[in-house]
Amino acid sequence: MSEIDALRERVAFLERELEAAHKTRALFYAAMFDELARRLGEAEAEAIMSAVTYRRGTEIGRRFARFAPADLAGLCRAFIDFVPDRGRLFDPEVRRCDESELVIHMRRCPLKEAWLEAGLPPERVATLCRIAGRIDDGTFEGAGFAFTGTTWRPGETGCCTLAIRPRTGAQR
8 A cells, every 4th residue: 555545545544533523422422411401490401501512612712813804705615624634524505705795604513414324303402403503603603693593493504604794883
């Protein structure tokens, strides 16, 4: 086997491991939600997990704060570079990037795929997507931008859509 072939094999292995790690993360989310829901009820489970996920997002958002409040093109480049495996895992599609709004649609999601592969009902997957999507709220709001996200719902293709806008003084 040539060095190039060995390197390609290693890269393919690491790509599979990265995807597996994200799917394990997804199954952890599902198990945690089920246990919290059993003990506290579904609404409280979602509230707790959403708050923790949002908080983690604000920590991630620090890396993008240098682009706030209005450098959407810089944010776009930095965020796309940040998406794991050069975007392959989430397959981001930039639908708009101008001075007023950055819109990115994730065409796939290993978390959602893992939940569906595990046989979870679509309504439960939608709940878990809402919870997981709070990381985006935290990331972009924590970085200093205005943010609106939509997460996957049964019957839709792809996954979440991220809409980021410059934050104005009134939004702080």
